[in-house]
Amino acid sequence: MNEGVRLRPPRNRVERRAVGYWLTNELVSVAVPAVVLTVLAVLITPARPWLLLALGIVLVVGLPYALVVPFWRYRVHRWEVTEDAVYTRTGWLWQEWRIAPMSRIQTVDTARGPLEQLFGLASVTVTTASAAGPLKIPGLDHELAAGLVERLTESTQAHRGDAT
Amino acid sequence: MSGAWERLDRRTVAVSALTVGGIAVGIAAPIVWGFVRRDGPVGLVAAIAGGGVLVLAGLVALADWLRWRHSSYRVTDERVELRYAWVVHTLRSIPRDRVRTVDLMANPLLRMFGLTKVKVGTGQQVTGQRSHLVLDPVTRVRAEQLRRELLDRAPAGAPPVAEAEPPALATLDWSWIRYAPVAVTTPILGTAAFGAVMQVADWAGVQNSVISTVGDVFAEVSVPVLVAALVAIGLLIGVVGSLGVFVEMWWRYRLTRDRGNLQVRRGLFTTRSLSLEQRRLRGVDLFEPFGARLMGAARVDVVATGLKEWSERDSSDPQTLLPAAPMAVARRVAATVLGDDPLSTVDIKGHPVAARTRRLWWATYAVVGVGGVLAVLGLLLTVVLVHLAWISVVVLTPVAVLLALDDYRNLGHGLTDGYLVTRFGPGSRHTVALQRGGIIGWTVRRSPFQRRAGLVTIAATTAAKGGQYQVRDLAEQDGLRLAEAAVPGLLTPFLEPRR
Incomplete structure (x- = not known):
């Protein structure tokens, strides 16, 4: 009691491939505006200095973000499912720990975007009756995710009631 | 047995026509007047405007007549159903055991005809198509009968039981004005x-x-x-x-409790009657809007599941159980509503000084940000903005600092046998008492600055409106202990001794 406690990290890391997925994702979202700005700078001569300035800002801010954050996120993101609760840690600089008791879970879904499919990944979304938003576990192996959904659905069915 | 299909009240056609006609006249009148002033062709303009109003009212009456002609509703032992069957067929059906609210609303025009709208809601948090249906309109007598039938889960068509009005938990005191x-x-x-x-x-x-x-x-x-x-x-x-x-x-505000339903009746021209099943109540929010707070008054709002999308058309706040009233009254009503008095018994603890430092930094950033933007623009564009910059810094600094200090002073949390209490807000202050049984999860957040200051923000997620209630910026140990104590067992497996 007097020594102090802290939240322990959830047991499981996300898939290592998730780093590659995040990296691709971030790089694409930097590359798109960068390409657009470059093309515009080539075409529109009078506005060229301003467009190049904007391009510079996008690259200077975006590239380090895109290259660093995925690895950082991989270190932070963790998840755990026990008999009684789902426990996640997400974020990078700003971190968030979330706990949802099994008895209050309403729905469990998986989602796979095209890029996630390419990396063989899936994310699991756990919804409770709260309007504060669902718990998300991104970057799971897609087969693992499917198994997890099945397991969660089974254990939530064991608890009945309207979960409010 | 199943109830027979019934029609809505036919006079809705007249009400709709009069409503639209009235609005149209209101819009047309100043335009016509404008022409009169400019010596325009008055007769012609008046004729066009008058004709337009009539045509519009006629079209609306026709549309509403069609809606009325093809709509019907029924209450069976299992369900409440509203169907519309012309060109498009729709059937809105709500299981009776899901009905959580039956609310009556009547604007002055409807009241003139002795009519009222009835909204039957399920109290679903998710904004779905089928979460409520509106009977627009039925007679007031029928509406009262429906409410009794649906909320009491009495068999359909049971004769209304004559009964005395339940005692009021609160009525309007005109001095609150x-x-x-x-x-x-x-x-x-x-x-x-x-x-x-x-x-x-x-x-x-x-x-x-x-x-x-x-x-x-x-x-x-x-x-x-x-x-x-x-x-x-x-x-x-x-x-x-x-x-x-x-x-x-x-006007004629009255808060009552009748067999497990809280009911608020109020309104002068538009009368409203809102009811809330007691078991959907998850707590109360004792809210002191800035002005009222200076005068020692507070309002009582409910924290309840499924209130979010209450009636799109009612601009007033249906979640308010008591308008701004003296603090003692507000506390008494809150305690009566909850059947427990967490707000008086709780020992509200303040938060670490680091939380104040954070708020003072926010104030500084805000003032510097506003002043900085104005100054930069001023140097680029015009010297007037530079003056505006220093003036705004001079004026805003004390305001921002006072708000920051007030925000810190208001921060507090506490725990009673049944409730988690959190207090927050600069200027206007909320004191929320949330049933511990209504907490359906925890979110612990920490920014890099909070980590350095040893603070965390914990949020109790609930099915009630807003989705979560935060206890901001408390010491990490206090936060975790609070969450652990509030819902025993939930957090414990995820805690470890600090190294």
Whole structure:
């Protein structure tokens, strides 16, 4: 009691491939505006200095973000499912720990975007009756995710009631 | 047995036609008047406007008649159903055991005809198509009968039981009207009044003459006096408007509890009757809006599941159980509603000094940000903005610092046998008592700054409106202990001794 406690990290890391997925994702979202700005700078001569300035800002801010954050996120993101609760840690600089008791879970879904499919990944979304938003576990192996959904659905069915 | 299909009340056609006709006349009148002033072809304009109003009202009446002709509803032992069957067929069906609210609303026109709208809701948090249905309209007698039937889960068509009105938990005390002028409605209505004058003048094409008239009236006075006069006029209008809104909203206010349902009845022109099943209640929010707080008053809002999307058309706040009233009254009503008095028994603890430091930094950033942007723009564009920059820094700094200090002073949390209490808010202050049984999860957040200061923000997620209630910036140990104690067992497996 007097020594102090802290939240322990959830047991499981996300898939290592998730780093590659995040990296691709971030790089694409930097590359798109960068390409657009470059093309515009080539075409529109009078506005060229301003467009190049904007391009510079996008690259200077975006590239380090895109290259660093995925690895950082991989270190932070963790998840755990026990008999009684789902426990996640997400974020990078700003971190968030979330706990949802099994008895209050309403729905469990998986989602796979095209890029996630390419990396063989899936994310699991756990919804409770709260309007504060669902718990998300991104970057799971897609087969693992499917198994997890099945397991969660089974254990939530064991608890009945309207979960409010 | 299953109930027979019934029609809505036919007079809805007249109500719709009159409503639209009235609005159309209201819009057409200033335009016609504008033509009159400019010596336009008055007869022609009046004829066109009058014809337009009639055609519009006629079309709406026809549309509403079609809706009425093809709509019907029924209450069976299992379900409440509303169907519409013409061109498009729809059937809205709600299982009776899901019905959580039956609310009555009638605007003055409906009341003239003895009608009311009935909204049957399931209290679903998710905004779904099928979460409620509206019977628009039925007679008032039928509406009361429906409410009893649906909320009591009595068999359909059971004869209404004659009974005494349940005792009131609170009724209106007219002295509470003193809190109306200090509400936010005052500046809003005051500002809106000027806008409305300009808008109407614009429709009538006399905007310039209005401005020049005002200019003539105040020709002799200096600019500061003019500004002061306009502000005074705006305030006066705002105060009168706020008093009017208060009277309209809270006329014959009465809070009762009847067999597990809280019920609020109120309204002068538009009467409202809102009910909330007690078991959906997850707590109360003792809310002190800034003005009321200065006068020692508080409002009582409910924290309940499934209130989020209550009636799109009712602009008033249906979640309020008690309008701003003296603190003692508010506490008494909160305690009566909950059947427990966490707000009086709780020991509210303040938060670490680091939380104050954080707030002072926020204040600094805000002031520096505003001043900085103005200064940079000023250097680039015009020197006026540079002056505006230092003036705003001088004016905003004390305001921001006071708000930061107040925000810190208000921060607090506590735990009673049944409730988690959290208090927060700069200026306007919320004190939320949330049933511990209503907590359906935890979110612990930490920013890099909080980590350095040893603070965390914990949020109790709930199925009630807003989705979560935060306890901001408490010491990490206190936060985790609080969450662990509030819902025993949930957090414990995820804690480890600090190394």
